[in-house]
Each structure stands twice: as C-alpha cells, then as structure tokens.
Amino acid sequence: MTAAVPEVLLLDGVLDAVQAADTVRSILAEQRPDGAIPWFTGHHLDPWDHTEAAMALDTAGEHAAAEAAYRWLAAQQNPDGSWYAAYTDGVVTDRAKESNFCAYIAVGVWHHHLSAGDDAFLEWIWPVVRRALDFIVRLRLPGGPIAWRVDEDGTATEEALLTGSSSILHALRCGLAIADYLEEPQPDWELAAGRLRHAISHHPERFLDKGRYSMDWYYPVLGTGLRGEAALARIERDWERFVVPGLGVRCVSDRPWVTGGESAELALALWAIGESDRAVDILRWIQRHLRHEDGSYWTGYVFEDDAIWPEERTTWTAGALLLAVAALGGDPATVAVFGGDQLPAGLVVQDCC
Template sequence: MITREHVLQTALSIAAIQEDDGGVPWPEGHVDAWNHVECLMAMSVAGLEDEVERGYAWLEAHQREDGSWPMKLVAGEAVERGGETNHAAYVAVGVWHDLLVTGDLDNARRRWDMVKKALDYVVDLQTPRGEVVWERDALGRPSGYALLTGCSSIHQGLRSGVLLADRLDDPQPHWELAADRLANTLQNTPEAFADKSRFSMDWYYPVLGGAVRGDLALDLLDKEWDTFVVPGLGIRCVSDQPWVTGAETCELVLALDAVGDRERAERLFADMQHLRHEDGSYWTGWQFANLKHFPHERSGYTAAAVILAADALSGFTQGAGLFRDIPVSGQSHPFQYDKRA
C-alpha cells in the first residue's frame, strides 16, 4: 500500500510541473480546469498549501463572466475557447474537497462566488430531459449532445456544490433539483447520451460520480469487468486496444471503494503500481502488446488520481470519503445503460 511518504513524493512530482502562474498542465503543455482541479485536490491531500492556493488563484484569474473556463489554455492564453460543463462543475468538487481536508472555511468563502458562477453556468445548459450538454462553443452556442462521463462528473459537482452551500449558509436549491434530474437521466435514459461505450470511463463513471449506487452499481461494474480489466496491470482506456491507463484504473478504484468493494479496489490499486516512476510520478499508460509505456509521458493527472485513490483506501485525510459520501437520489429503475446491447 502507498504510504504518506509516497503520497508526498507523488504530490511533489505534480508541484514540479506547476507553471509560474499556478496552472497545472497536461504533458502537451495546455491547462484545462478539470485536470487542473484534480491536481490541486491531490496536492491538498499532501499538504502542499502554497501550491494549492496558487492553483485556485489561477482558476479565479481565468474564469469568464459566464462562469466557464476556456477549454484549453497555453501560457495563460485560450487556444480553444469553448467552455465544457464538466470542467466548470468540477471546481465545486475541488473547493468542497479542500474544505474537507483543511477545514478552512475562510478559503471556501473566498472561492464561493467562483463556484456559484460555475455551477449556474452548468445548470443553464441542462436540457428539459435532464442531461447537461457538454459545452457552449466559442460563439456561445450550446452543444447538441451530452456525454455520459461528463454528466456523471457534473452530478458530483452539483452534489458537492449543494453540500458547500449548506456549510456556507447560502442554500442553492436549484442545484439540488438539477442534480436529482440529472441522476434520474443517468439512471434511466441511456439514449440521452452520445455513444462512447468503447471508453472505460463510460462504464464506471455513473458509479464514481454518485448517480448509481448500491446493488445497481455493483451489477453495473460486474457487467463490463471482463471487457476492461486486465489482471495484474489495471484497466483498459478503450475496450479494443491493448492499453491500460493509470488514471482510469485509479478512478475505478475510487468507484469500487465508494460501493464497499474494498477487495477489488485494493487489488487494482496494487496492480497499477507498475506505472510508478522512481521519482514518484506515474506513467500515463502501458501498451501491453508492445510492452512500452504509451504515450511516453508521465502526467500530473495520473499522479493526482493515484493520490486520491490512496487517500480513499488509507484514510490519510478528512477528504478520503469524497467519492464515497456523495448524496444519492432515489433509484427507481434498474440501470439500463448499455449501448452495445
């Protein structure tokens, strides 16, 4: 099992790639709000307060008037100007997590206006059926479709926002209503989402994001287990390629932990440790037919997912239950999502 010392070493590998303005980039050099927040959450677990503060300052500096962030920024400049809804929603998860870890209400209050603008941007792009379209483009036009993975993450963002609102005594009942409607759509209306079923994320994210729990969640995870899980290595990113990825594996670990399946969670977490580099960073993935790391990079977001999974399994911080403790709405029907059936 990963120790606190391992977590700190891995968090320092994230801090090492943080840019001067506070952004945490992909290996390709761009920053997006979702992966940036994930990295801030990981550094918060390790107690890197200054780096986390700089990261939230980056978010505040780049949030637009409508509450969104540009899809991609390089050196602080937008290179893709559309605004993804799941990027905006995840900021609420980050701020809620930081409050759980640090107990610092003052920080949460300072970031509250940013969260409110972000989640109102998200709710404004919810359809009458309940799904949230994936973006508003650079010209301000809403997308014509929604993504299952993105909406599952948005569900967690809305629930986190509601919890944060209650702690700050500023209730936002429209977020709770939006989360309930979104959960119902995720549980019962597979046709609401574009078909991305070859990606493992579309398999486990309804559980990870809290929309599906209990026996329904266990059934869902069992359904595609053999499709995506490669014993001893981790899980495939996509069903049709001999390629396991660390971030997806650790997200599945978090989903398993959230539904009480500790045995499989711990086994998978141990399996993916072959991706750990001696400096504490993590290779993004492993191509097990060619026996090569692919892509040939060590990514901050992979390291971040490892730290969050380690915290969930070992309880290093008060944020360890972040994914486990998402409030759940009613599940009136069996979960039917299977585009390949």
C-alpha cells in the same frame, strides 16, 4: 514539500512514505508560480485535470499549493461562469467550453475546505463556484442531462456525455454541500441534480453512446450517481471487458492499452461501493509498469507491444492515484467527497422533460 506525507497516503504494495512523498513532489514540480498545474511542463492545462491534481495536493497536506491552484481558476473565470477548455503557459489554446471542466471546481473547493478548514477562503471563492454551477444549470437538456460543450461561437451542443454528466452530478452535489455550509440555498441546483441523477440511473438513451470507453462504464459510480446493488451490477457487467488482470484498466475496450488515470479512478469507484480489495489490486498492478523512478506516472501502457504510450507523465494520473490511496487510507475529506453519503442528494424526481 513542507512535511512528511500523512499516513493516509501509505498503502502496502502501492506507496510507502518515500514513494508517496516523491509522487506529491512530482505534482508540485509541475505547478507554475501562478498556481496553474499543467499536464506536464510545456503542455496545456484543462480545468478538470488541474483541479484533480490540486485535490491530490490537499491529501498530502499541501494546502497552500492547492489554494494557489483554485486562485488561478478564480482569476481565469469567464464572465459567464465558465472556463475555456485549454490553457498553455497562461494563454488560451482552446476556446470551447466543456461543461464538466467548468463544474469540477465545486468538487475541488469542497474537498479543499474539508481538508484545510479555511472558512475565509471558502467564503471568498464561493461566488466563483456559484457562477460556475449557474453556467452549468443553464446547459440543461430535456430529461436531465447537461450539454457537454459550448463551441467557440457560443453555440451549446444538444448532446450529452454520460461520463461528463456523471462528473457534473458530483459537482452539483458538492456545490450543494458548500451552499448548505454557507446557508446560501440553491434550489435550481437541487432540481438539476435530481433530474440528472434520474437520467444517469434510468435513462442511458439520453446520452451519446460512448460505451467502448471505460469511463462511461464506471463514471456513474465514481460520480455518485449509482450506489448499492445497481452500482455493483454495473461494475460486474463489464469487468472482463475493461479490466486486464495484472495490468490495469483499458481506456477503450477494443485497444490493448491500459491507462493509469482510468485504473486509479476505477479503484476509487470500487472503494466507494465497498470493493476495497479489488481497488488495492488494481493500484498495485499499475505500479509495475506506469510508475516512473521519480514518483510520477506514465499515462498509459500498450501491453501487446510492451511499450509506454504516450511518452508523457501527467500530473492528473499521479493525482488520481493519490486520491484513490487517500480514500482507501480513510482521509476524511476524500471519503466525504467521493463516498457520497455525506453529500446532499438534490431533489428526488421521476421522469421529466
């Protein structure tokens, strides 16, 4: 690391200055010389988690490392604007294309710009973001959702995932923020964002039923699709189903397994709707059993067996934790990106086909 971590990454009972620096260092230690950030050394990289880790580096002031991560994405982009689902040591290991993976660069790039303030880099990478979101818009399904996957043969599924589409809504809104900043209007994105937000808010039947997964519970909030009373009602509805007091958030409702990524993301969603006390509680819980002595984080904990599982420490788990702490600490870029109030909403639409 080049300097001490910013105060926004210090949170009583979660991270002190040494702990925060160790966690940032744990991500930097996994980043490859070409900028790629795998889950951990020797494992694969997916574009979404790679971007989340890069965003966490920006919260720590590691802007050069974050920029290297985005330059890696730019170099790997396919001609149609997409990325493949997985890369291992620079080699493509899954040639499917998952739509939320391909969209998330817009969230990361806008966050990076707000963190680093580099207009030249934003202008340089803008064509990459534009191609990515144009690829996403071409995957629209009737009623607003986005097809979740394009298979290796180029066939797009006719099904959508609520978690993935919620993340895509967030990406479209960040993409529109970039477009506004660069004075490059994108009316197709505005329409796509409006239709998608309406589907997320009012038509759960338009998405595959993945209700046993906690991400489907909180992602409409995390992805800025729900705010206010609707967001709080959604969180309250399934709180007892997914939250294990003192431990964290279940990945799946019927399994005795809490995970760091889901716990930190729920904390970020709670912060976004004014529930900061509960957010801090969750982040404190996971320090007890998921934090490694080197500052990295285990993926999950099976509490019935008192066992770490899987035995891996992932950059995206550390990244999600840092982003949640940064939001709670008032980091301006993280607040702007995940709060949602400062992002363009897209067009206001009613039911559509």
